[in-house]
Amino acid sequence: MVHKFQQGRLILASNSPRRRYLLSRAGLSFEVLPSGVDEAQVPYDTPAAYTQTLARAKALDVAERRPDAWVIGADTIVVIDGQPLGKPRGRTAAREMLHQLSGQTHQVFTGYTICCIAHNHHVTDVVCTDVTFKSLSEPEIEWYIHTDEPFDKAGAYAIQGLGTFLVQRINGSYTNVVGLPVCEVIAHLIEAKVIRIAADGEP
Numbered sequence: 001m002v003h004k005f006q007q008g009r010l011i012l013a014s015n016s017p018r019r020r021y022l023l024s025r026a027g028l029s030f031e032v033l034p035s036g037v038d039e040a041q042v043p044y045d046t047p048a049a050y051t052q053t054l055a056r057a058k059a060l061d062v063a064e065r066r067p068d069a070w071v072i073g074a075d076t077i078v079v080i081d082g083q084p085l086g087k088p089r090g091r092t093a094a095r096e097m098l099h100q101l102s103g104q105t106h107q108v109f110t111g112y113t114i115c116c117i118a119h120n121h122h123v124t125d126v127v128c129t130d131v132t133f134k135s136l137s138e139p140e141i142e143w144y145i146h147t148d149e150p151f152d153k154a155g156a157y158a159i160q161g162l163g164t165f166l167v168q169r170i171n172g173s174y175t176n177v178v179g180l181p182v183c184e185v186i187a188h189l190i191e192a193k194v195i196r197i198a199a200d201g202e203p
């Protein structure tokens with residue numbers, strides 16, 4: 001019999017229900033402690049640098065309060081033609097974003113940090129996924145906006161929700177688009193020995 005052991009106390013430094021769902025689907029037990037980081041205070045430079053800076057800030061903010069724990073922080077943005085799209089502030093912004101994304105390929109960047117102050121451990125990385133939207137009609141865009149789903153999502157859509165109909169193709173990690181690249185995060189937790197997978201009798 002093979003078992004999965006979780007050896008470290010894990011905290012998800014996030015308000016996002018999507019990140020919570022992804023981590024619990026991966027079979028991890030963890031606490032949720034959102035960071036107090038104000039995203040508006042961080043200047044935008046490149047998508048990779050920006051998402052990693054925010055992921056690091058979110059994780060460290062929580063790690064300083066809980067130095068014994070392994071903390072995961074993340075940040076997701078959508079980028080089209082080099083322009084970043086965050087969360088839409090209203091219907092007009094959501095409409096503009098969906099028009100921009102219609103019929104095009106864009107990139108979703110998620111920066112993530114895993115750190116533990118007591119173990120003097122810190123890793124930050126970023127994963128990028130290409131997402132191609134179908135060409136959207138006006139009624140499709142209006143219908144989607146009226147579902148209210150776009151409003152707390154980067155790029156004004158949720159691939160995991162009703163917005164699944166918008167997406168023709170993806171190239172890369174699906175969970176990265178939803179908000180946390182689970183394959184990479186789990187691989188790192190195994191490497192750092194926070195998670196161990198072992199058979200009966202193995203030390």
Ligand SMILES: Cc1cn([C@H]2C[C@H](O)[C@@H](COP(=O)(O)OP(=O)(O)OP(=O)(O)O)O2)c(=O)[nH]c1=O
Pocket residue numbers: 013014015016017018019034035039058074075076077078108152153154155157158159160177178179
């Ligand atoms: C593109 C896309 C984004 N999103 C979400 C993931 C993130 O929750 C959100 C991007 O905002 P973020 O600022 O990355 O995260 P957050 O504010 O929701 O949570 P926290 O900072 O506390 O960790 O967009 C989807 O749910 N589905 C998608 O298809």
